[in-house]
Amino acid sequence: MSILLVAEHSNKELKPFTLNAVTAASQMDTDLHAVIIGHNCGDAAKKLSDLPLVKKVIQVEAAHYENFVAENFAPVIVKLAEGYSHIVCSANTFGKNLMPRIAASLDTSQVSDIIKVISSDTFLRPIYAGNAFATVKSKDPKKCITIRPTSFDPCESSGGSAPIENVEPSEEFNNTKFVKREEIKSDRPELGTARVVVSGGRGMQSGDNFKLITSVADKLNAAIGASRAAVDAGYISNDHQVGQTGKVVVPDLYIAIGISGAIQHLAGMKESKVIVAINKDGEAPIFSVADYGLEADLFEALPQFIDELNKLNTIQK
Amino acid sequence: MKILVAVKRVIDYNVQIRVKEDNTGVVTDNVKMSTNPPDDNAIEEAVKIKESGKATEVVAVSVGEEKAQETVRKALAVGADRGILIKADGILEPLSVSKLLQKIVEKEKPDLVFMGKQAIDDDCNQTGQMLSALLNWPQATFASKIKIKDQKLEVTREIDEGLETIEINIPAIVTCDLRLNEPRYASLPNIMKAKKKPIEQLNASDLGVDTSPRIEQIKVEEPPKRKAGIKVKNVAELVQKLKNEAKVI
Numbered sequence: 220m221s222i223l224l225v226a227e228h229s230n231k232e233l234k235p236f237t238l239n240a241v242t243a244a245s246q247m248d249t250d251l252h253a254v255i256i257g258h259n260c261g262d263a264a265k266k267l268s269d270l271p272l273v274k275k276v277i278q279v280e281a282a283h284y285e286n287f288v289a290e291n292f293a294p295v296i297v298k299l300a301e302g303y304s305h306i307v308c309s310a311n312t313f314g315k316n317l318m319p320r321i322a323a324s325l326d327t328s329q330v331s332d333i334i335k336v337i338s339s340d341t342f343l344r345p346i347y348a349g350n351a352f353a354t355v356k357s358k359d360p361k362k363c364i365t366i367r368p369t370s371f372d373p374c375e376s377s378g379g380s381a382p383i384e385n386v387e388p389s390e391e392f393n394n395t396k397f398v399k400r401e402e403i404k405s406d407r408p409e410l411g412t413a414r415v416v417v418s419g420g421r422g423m424q425s426g427d428n429f430k431l432i433t434s435v436a437d438k439l440n441a442a443i444g445a446s447r448a449a450v451d452a453g454y455i456s457n458d459h460q461v462g463q464t465g466k467v468v469v470p471d472l473y474i475a476i477g478i479s480g481a482i483q484h485l486a487g488m489k490e491s492k493v494i495v496a497i498n499k500d501g502e503a504p505i506f507s508v509a510d511y512g513l514e515a516d517l518f519e520a521l522p523q524f525i526d527e528l529n530k531l532n533t534i535q536k
Numbered sequence: 537m538k539i540l541v542a543v544k545r546v547i548d549y550n551v552q553i554r555v556k557e558d559n560t561g562v563v564t565d566n567v568k569m570s571t572n573p574p575d576d577n578a579i580e581e582a583v584k585i586k587e588s589g590k591a592t593e594v595v596a597v598s599v600g601e602e603k604a605q606e607t608v609r610k611a612l613a614v615g616a617d618r619g620i621l622i623k624a625d626g627i628l629e630p631l632s633v634s635k636l637l638q639k640i641v642e643k644e645k646p647d648l649v650f651m652g653k654q655a656i657d658d659d660c661n662q663t664g665q666m667l668s669a670l671l672n673w674p675q676a677t678f679a680s681k682i683k684i685k686d687q688k689l690e691v692t693r694e695i696d697e698g699l700e701t702i703e704i705n706i707p708a709i710v711t712c713d714l715r716l717n718e719p720r721y722a723s724l725p726n727i728m729k730a731k732k733k734p735i736e737q738l739n740a741s742d743l744g745v746d747t748s749p750r751i752e753q754i755k756v757e758e759p760p761k762r763k764a765g766i767k768v769k770n771v772a773e774l775v776q777k778l779k780n781e782a783k784v785i
Contacts, residue, residue: 352758
């Protein structure tokens with residue numbers, strides 16, 4: 220049994236979640252190889268070979284790999300898969316786009332977004348946006364698995380010296396052309412990976428009032444979230460939506476402000492380590508998942524909250 | 537141009553999921569079912585393209601139990617021209633669904649296949665990509681903007697880093713994000729009209745696809761419950777608790 224991990228990278232560097240994926244993959248079997256497919260990705264390949272858990276690095280270079288197009292990536296991985304029992308990748312947009320294309324070519328039923336490795340063929344995965352956990356066993360001879368990176372710790376990043384082997388690229392897929400990538404540049408951490416998330420709901424009453432959320436988020440170096448109700452009311456754009464139909468977040472601290480706690484919202488945040496709820500309705504369902512609940516009018520509580528934060532000597536970033 | 541749209545019947549997103557006592561799955565009896573939310577965006581986009589004169593026919597297809605007919609009927613009520621229901625019982629994995637859809641694509645020969653990016657029940661996010669692989673077609677996943685240019689589509693995709701734009705040649709698969717559009721509601725006259733639109737019924741077994749599961753579902757459980765929290769009296773106490781007890785700020 221041996222595992223092939225598909226590394227996610229930017230050609231220059233490994234994406235941080237590759238380290239979490241390596242941890243998960245190493246729990247399936249310690250005979251772990253990693254493939255890096257890109258263009259001028261030698262530096263990233265070197266960093267992959269530094270990971271002590273990785274026994275061998277396979278580097279595939281070609282100009283048509285520069286922009287990570289799944290139609291170009293899948294054939295070379297399918298060919299490499301001959302020598303492996305498991306193909307593993309992170310379940311972020313890179314892996315979600317790529318892995319099913321590999322799995323279908325291998326006639327494998329993919330196991331998506333696992334949060335725990337129970338054994339080499341049995342995994343725990345959330346379904347219904349985390350409202351239920353399923354234990355599943357893959358019966359396919361070759362397994363295709365994507366892992367939820369936030370459920371695994373990053374692996375050790377230095378001290379290894381895996382050999383790097385070069386493999387011939389596959390042909391270019393001519394019906395898909397990369398045009399451009401617009402990375403959202405923000406001083407704020409990304410919603411999906413932020414340590415702290417401050418979210419507002421319909422209780423904010425207007426888009427203008429979201430300035431209060433922004434002030435709190437600035438103090439805590441937090442990402443800004445919102446309930447579907449706030450998005451539907453037009454207070455904030457829907458890329459901030461936390462919930463079953465938005466983003467699932469697992470921060471250290473989640474602050475829900477003026478959010479009643481509809482099922483669909485809870486599904487997106489209830490795995491957060493510490494949850495704070497500020498709501499004037501003491502019966503709001505959000506309090507049932509909150510570690511610290513404050514029954515108060517948010518328009519009074521938020522300015523006080525900022526004042527209290529200002530009084531602290533230090534705030535973790 | 538012809539557009540095939542795949543729609544799935546799922547538990548409505550507002551329903552509180554309950555796990556069965558014997559841990560074999562979740563309770564679906566007497567539970568409100570709806571169209572998978574991003575599949576509504578897929579239908580909406582196809583209908584908009586037809587309304588703009590760039591498509592001639594929109595065909596809605598669903599795979600599942602007899603009742604999935606309601607989901608097809610809803611697609612017809614918002615503008616699809618006709619429907620196909622592939623009847624199949626039991627757990628259907630995305631690999632099986634994509635093989636069944638491949639059969640429909642071979643028969644119907646659409647130029648585009650649209651579907652939601654993910655179903656909110658099994659959360660697999662696989663079917664569109666698998667169908668693309670089986671057909672060796674280009675795939676534009678997580679689409680938030682689609683522009684038709686001759687025999688090409690320019691698609692903006694929602695990726696973790698922001699937005700990505702790709703150009704794909706037709707025929708192609710597009711999986712739709714919730715940001716793609718605002719799905720319309722079916723009007724009463726259109727609901728009435730949809731009752732007269734044809735739905736072809738097929739059996740999965742007649743299409744020569746083995747749909748037996750490859751993944752054994754050992755058990756389904758409730759996620760671990762959070763321990764009950766406390767109510768704080770005021771903001772000062774809240775900040776003090778976050779700083780000194782939870783140590784998160």
